[in-house]
Amino acid sequence: MLTIKDLHVYYGGIHAIKGISIEVPDGAIVTLIGANGAGKSSTLRAIAGLIKQKSGTIIFNGEDISRLSPEKIVERGIVLVPEGRRIFPNLTVMENLMLGAYLRSDDEGIKKDLEWVFNLFPRLKERVWQRGGTLSGGEQQMLALGRALMGSPHLVMMDEPSLGLAPILVKEVFDIIKEINAQGKTILLVEQNAFAALNIAHYAYVLEVGEVVLEGPGGELIRNPQVREAYLGV
Template sequence: MLLELNDLHVSYGAIRALKGVSCQVDEGEIVALIGANGAGKTTTLRTVSGLIRPQAGSINYKGKSIAKLPPHQIVSLGVCQVPEGRRVFTRMTVIENLEMGAYTRNDKNGIKEDLKKIFDRFPRLEERKNQLSGTLSGGEQQMLAMGRALMSRPNVLLMDEPSMGLAPMLVQEIFAIIKEINKTGTTILLVEQNAHMALSISNRAYVLETGEVVLSGPAEDLANNPEVQKAYLGE
């Protein structure tokens, strides 16, 4: 088991955001968290990243607890998040953003090699490498956010709403890239409003409702589940 969340409880003041969430991600999988807005999906990712401390429960990565570690240590262990809304550094160039992704590393040659790999995967970023990130389109910023996260050489990539605000054609492209990234050995925990797309590329999925896991199983089974179809797939 690569990543295991056990009985996580998180509150924002009086609001209970997570009420005992448990899920697991095995090496090499794409696992999706789906659910309505406010279900607790983003809170789950932010808790794994160390941005939020759980009140109770455990988070184990490679068998060791990471629940009390600061975010930069969690990144250096191999768990990195592509945040919702992309959050690129708008006043920095594309290449500066990518270099920021490697801030926990000091292997100059490795960083150079990884930059080349990112540009091979995202040719548009290479074309715009000296451009300020704030001038990129939404799709290009999403690619940059993914590239920046990959520069930390993650074992687990936490992806929060990668398709948000993108045109349908770009959504297809971004999901094809997520599949490619997974094929090259990166495990992915994916939070996504577009349940159709999320289930189409995932191995397994969990359905969250008001801070609790209400359904889980192979992605294909959930996609064919009448309850899921009615609530999340508009069928």
């Protein structure tokens, strides 16, 4: 589904991504783990068209999307759930969700996806006319995920979905990610909680200062002594 080859990204004079190559197969959960500054979020932003790469290619479903605008990338079926949720606090839950569908014109499909989102997140249905800014942190993360799903994406990219959440909510978020994947969505996940991410990932890449230093199935990396010492604290 998604193939990144020899991607290089600069922020000013900083070489943030140094020639990484990754694959995200259709139907998989793939995670990127690494310390702050490793280039994980920059990779997602480059795929989404929010920053432009210096060189390298990003191929999605056989098309080079490296030079497309963010709007065109969303049209192709890629959405990003950004770090920090970035919901619209002054809009209602329903208004936030419908903004996720702003490029769509299939009314029946939108209605079906809205029902799916409310099944995934019953609390959002209970608060449908509540302003986004009055929701708890966990509810805002659910709203950000729901808004992304309203775009009917093929690939959902998530940047630190568990950040700042209580442990019980972290488990709930990861259970929901697995459910979204089980219902046919491909997931590319960036997550500081390496243990939780590797537990659900079909495949994982470890990034350090803009380079891939390790890769393999999530279950294999979670047993890797180097990964356990550096990222799992064991």
